[in-house]
Amino acid sequence: MEELKLIIKDFQKAVSRLKEILELEKTMINRDSAIKRFEFCFELAWKSIKKYSAQEGVECRSPKSCFRTAFQLKLIEYDEQWMMMVDDRNVASHAYKEEAANDIYSHLPGYLKLFEKLLEKLSSGE
Numbered sequence: 001m002e003e004l005k006l007i008i009k010d011f012q013k014a015v016s017r018l019k020e021i022l023e024l025e026k027t028m029i030n031r032d033s034a035i036k037r038f039e040f041c042f043e044l045a046w047k048s049i050k051k052y053s054a055q056e057g058v059e060c061r062s063p064k065s066c067f068r069t070a071f072q073l074k075l076i077e078y079d080e081q082w083m084m085m086v087d088d089r090n091v092a093s094h095a096y097k098e099e100a101a102n103d104i105y106s107h108l109p110g111y112l113k114l115f116e117k118l119l120e121k122l123s124s125g126e
Contacts, residue, residue: 004051008122011044015115022108031105035092038108041115042089048122049075063089075121076114085111 018037024030046063049070053060056073060066067082076082088104088111 004048004055004122007044007048007051008119011041011048011115011122012119014040014044015112015119018108018112018115022112026105031101034108035101035104038104038111039089039092041111042085045115045118048118052122070118076118079114081107081110081114085114 014037018034018041021030021034021037042063046066049066050060052075053066053069053073058069058073060069063086064083067076067086070076071078071082084107088107091100092104
């Protein structure tokens with residue numbers, strides 16, 4: 001239980017930082033910073049789900065399986081953006097291309113909303 005609270009607290013900080021950078025003007029530095037902050041949020045999101053799921057007696061081991069589990073546990077609503085997010089995370093962390101960075105950046109406001117909704121559910125279910 002304590003581990004879950006700690007990871008949710010870190011997730012909350014990461015979401016705040018992503019929101020903060022997305023409120024700034026888009027420059028290359030801010031874009032790249034936003035993508036890095038998205039990566040932190042992504043990791044904390046699926047790991048929070050993993051911890052929460054374990055407490056519910058359900059196991060998930062990968063981001064995709066954890067997001068599917070979160071849907072089953074009603075932590076998130078069904079939304080294709082979650083799977084698109086997994087793909088964007090993989091692109092962001094394995095290959096750097098200017099066009100891909102701009103594409104991922106354009107998705108971040110939508111991802112932020114998903115993270116905020118997940119955080120709200122996790123925080124109310126502690």
